[in-house]
Amino acid sequence: MPEIEAPALFDNSPAAPAIAPGDNPLLEDWTAAGGLPPFSRIRAEHFLPAYAQGLAEHAAEIDAIAATAEPPTFANTIAALELSGRTLERVDNVFSLLAGADTDDALQEIERVMAPQIARHLNQIHTNAALFRRIDAVMATAEHIELDAEQKRVVERYHTSYRRAGAALGETAKKRIAEIMERLAALGTTFGQNVLADEQAFTLRLEGEAELAGLPDFIRESLHSEATERGIDGYAVTLSRSTVEPFLQFSDRRDLREKVFRGFVMRGDNGGATDNKAIIAEMVRLRAERARLLGCADFAHYRLDDAMAKTPAAARDLLGAVWRPALASALTDRDAMQALIQEDGGNFKLEPWDWRYYAEKLRQRVCDFDETAIKPYLSLDRMIEAAFYTAGRLFGLNFTPRPDVAVWHPDVRAWQVSGSDGKELGLFFGDYFARASKRSGAWMTSIRDQQKLGGDITPFIVNVCNFAKAPAGEATLLSFEDARTLFHEFGHALHGLLSSVTYPMIAGTNVATDFVELPSQLFEHWLEQPELLRRFALHYQTGAPMPEQLLARLVAARNFNKGFATLEYIACAEADLDLHALPPPNPGDPPLDTRAFEAAGLARMGMPDEIVMRHRLPHFAHIFAGGSYAAGYYSYMWSEVLDADAFAAFEETGDIFDSATAKRLRDCVYAAGGRQDPAEAYKAFRGRLPTADALLRKRGFARLPLR
Ligand SMILES: [Zn+2]
Numbered sequence: 001m002p003e004i005e006a007p008a009l010f011d012n013s014p015a016a017p018a019i020a021p022g023d024n025p026l027l028e029d030w031t032a033a034g035g036l037p038p039f040s041r042i043r044a045e046h047f048l049p050a051y052a053q054g055l056a057e058h059a060a061e062i063d064a065i066a067a068t069a070e071p072p073t074f075a076n077t078i079a080a081l082e083l084s085g086r087t088l089e090r091v092d093n094v095f096s097l098l099a100g101a102d103t104d105d106a107l108q109e110i111e112r113v114m115a116p117q118i119a120r121h122l123n124q125i126h127t128n129a130a131l132f133r134r135i136d137a138v139m140a141t142a143e144h145i146e147l148d149a150e151q152k153r154v155v156e157r158y159h160t161s162y163r164r165a166g167a168a169l170g171e172t173a174k175k176r177i178a179e180i181m182e183r184l185a186a187l188g189t190t191f192g193q194n195v196l197a198d199e200q201a202f203t204l205r206l207e208g209e210a211e212l213a214g215l216p217d218f219i220r221e222s223l224h225s226e227a228t229e230r231g232i233d234g235y236a237v238t239l240s241r242s243t244v245e246p247f248l249q250f251s252d253r254r255d256l257r258e259k260v261f262r263g264f265v266m267r268g269d270n271g272g273a274t275d276n277k278a279i280i281a282e283m284v285r286l287r288a289e290r291a292r293l294l295g296c297a298d299f300a301h302y303r304l305d306d307a308m309a310k311t312p313a314a315a316r317d318l319l320g321a322v323w324r325p326a327l328a329s330a331l332t333d334r335d336a337m338q339a340l341i342q343e344d345g346g347n348f349k350l351e352p353w354d355w356r357y358y359a360e361k362l363r364q365r366v367c368d369f370d371e372t373a374i375k376p377y378l379s380l381d382r383m384i385e386a387a388f389y390t391a392g393r394l395f396g397l398n399f400t401p402r403p404d405v406a407v408w409h410p411d412v413r414a415w416q417v418s419g420s421d422g423k424e425l426g427l428f429f430g431d432y433f434a435r436a437s438k439r440s441g442a443w444m445t446s447i448r449d450q451q452k453l454g455g456d457i458t459p460f461i462v463n464v465c466n467f468a469k470a471p472a473g474e475a476t477l478l479s480f481e482d483a484r485t486l487f488h489e490f491g492h493a494l495h496g497l498l499s500s501v502t503y504p505m506i507a508g509t510n511v512a513t514d515f516v517e518l519p520s521q522l523f524e525h526w527l528e529q530p531e532l533l534r535r536f537a538l539h540y541q542t543g544a545p546m547p548e549q550l551l552a553r554l555v556a557a558r559n560f561n562k563g564f565a566t567l568e569y570i571a572c573a574e575a576d577l578d579l580h581a582l583p584p585p586n587p588g589d590p591p592l593d594t595r596a597f598e599a600a601g602l603a604r605m606g607m608p609d610e611i612v613m614r615h616r617l618p619h620f621a622h623i624f625a626g627g628s629y630a631a632g633y634y635s636y637m638w639s640e641v642l643d644a645d646a647f648a649a650f651e652e653t654g655d656i657f658d659s660a661t662a663k664r665l666r667d668c669v670y671a672a673g674g675r676q677d678p679a680e681a682y683k684a685f686r687g688r689l690p691t692a693d694a695l696l697r698k699r700g701f702a703r704l705p706l707r
Contacts, residue, residue, distance in 0.1 A: 054088030126165035192625030214252030222468030268618030329563030396420030491523025517639030559700030645690030
C-alpha cells in the first residue's frame, strides 16, 4: 500500500449502499480481462462497499499474521504481509486513478469519507505492537543471515517504516499519532478538492480580435476547445498550467494577463469555503507534533532521515549553491526585459504577469526563434513515438497499441509493452488531455504494480497529463515544455514498467523521494538531443523535419530563462523546508499566517519582486494534497544532480544510446526499484557519487564563479 497520510471523524460517513458482492465489478475476479478493471461498469456507488470489504479482509489478514503461534520467520511474517491487502490495494488504485483523472461530486464525497478511514487502517497496522515484535524478531533471527539480498532489504524496509510510524512507542503517543494521521488525511483531501474547485470556478471568456491580440493560432484553437468543453461559445482561458503559461507568454493584453495571472496564483487563497490557508496552518502544526512524538526535532528532520539527503542541511546546501548563480542570471534577464519595455515605449515596471511575455520577446531577439516556430514540429503523436523510440533504443522495448482494452475515458490510449525477447512486460496508458474533471499537473500512477511474489504480476502503468486538446480531427501540438513533461512522466512510467523485483514493498517507484525523480528527469535529456529531434520533430502537416537552423537554435536556447525557472522552483523548495522546520506552536500562540510566512521567506532569499513561487503555498498540492512531497520538494533538484551526472555517462561514451551504459542503468536503476540504498544503487551504475557540477553546467550556470 502507498504511504497515505491521514485522520479521524468518519462517524458521519454515509452508510455503504447495499450492493451484493456478486454485483460489484470492483470485487470480481478480473483475470478473464487480463487483470484489468471493467471500467465501463464501475460506478461511484461500487466504491464504498468494495472499500469496506477490502479493509475488512486486510484487517483479518493482519490479525492472523500478528497472532501466528509459530515463531516469526520471513515467510510467515514478511512475505505474509507482502501478500496481504490485495483487494484493498486494487480498489484503492482504481479509485485514486479516477479521483485524480476523472472525478465528480460523488467521487469527491467518497474521497472525503475514505481518506481518514484508510489512514486510520494503515496507521493501526503500522503501529501494531504484536506485529512489530515479529518484524523485529525476524531482523534478529539466525535465518536473517540466510536471506538473499532482496529479502534482507525488504525486512529492513519493514522495520524502518514501522519504527518510523511509531510502532515502538507507548500507547498514549500511538493514540495521538493515530488521531493526527486521520486528521491529516482529511485535511489533505480537502486541500486538493479546494484547489480543483477554484480552478473550475475560473473561466475567462475572450471575445473579438482585441481580446485575442497576440495569441497564435495554436493557442486560439486550444482556448476554443476549452470553451467548447465547458459549453461556452468562442474562447475561454482556464487555470490549467498548459493554458495559463502560453497565454501569459503571448497575450498582448496586459490587463488580461494580469487577470489570468491573479486567478492562477490565488488558487486556494480566495477566502470562503475553498480557502486553504487554515488547512495549511493545521497540517504544519500536526506534522510538527507527530515528528516530536517520533523523537525528531521537526518534520523536515523526520522526513529526510529516511531519504538520500539524510538531513535538511544537506538539501539546503544544494539549493543554496544553485540559488546564487540563478539569481544573477534572472536579474540580468529582468534588466534586459525592462529595457525592452522602454524601447517599445512602455512606461511601466515589469510585473510578474509580464515576465513570460517579455521573456518570449527577448528569446525571439536573443535566440532568434519563437515558440510558434517550433510548435508545428512537436505534435503529441510524434512525441509519444519519440519517447517509445528512446525506450526501444535504450531498453529494447516495443509498444503495440491496444485499442481493445478497457479504459476510463474515451481520450485514454493503451499500449502493450514487450521486451526485446518478445516477453510481455505490462500495459501503458496515456491520458493526455486537460478536462474539467481532471486535477491540474501531470503525474504517473498505476492500476497494478509489478511483483513476483503472488505470481509473475506485470504492471499496468498510467501517465496523466493536461495538454490542451486540439479540435476534433486536428493534431495536438505541444510546447517544448509540454514535450519535456511528456518525457518526464514517461520516465516515471518506465520505472514502473521495467521493475523486476519479487517483493511489492520495493517495486518500481517505491524508492526514496529524492531518488524517484532520477528516472523521470534523466529521460528528459534524450528529448533535447538533435539525433532524436531530427527523427521525430516533423511538421504536423507536411512531415518535413525541423529545419537544421531552427533545431540548432532550439538546442542553443535550452537554457534561456533558466534563472527564472530555477528561482521559482527553489523558492518553493525552501518554503517547504522552512515550514516543516517550524516547532509545534505553544498554547496561546497565534495561528500560522501563511501569507506573511511566504512573504518573509521570499524576502529572506532575496527573491526579485517580478518572480513568484511556482506553487504558492495555498495550492502547493505536492506537499499538502497528501504528503508525498512534504519536506521533499527539494527532491527534484537533488535528483537533478544525479540525472545530469547520469546522462554524462552516456555522453562520455560518444553514444547517447550506448548499450553497456543502458544495461547498467536498467539493472541498477529502472529495474531495481528499492532493492538497494539509493546512494549504493547510483554508485553501482556510475562507479561513484555525483557532484553538483553537472547540474550547474546543465542549467547553464557553470560560467559564474561559485563562492
Ligand atoms: Zn516527477
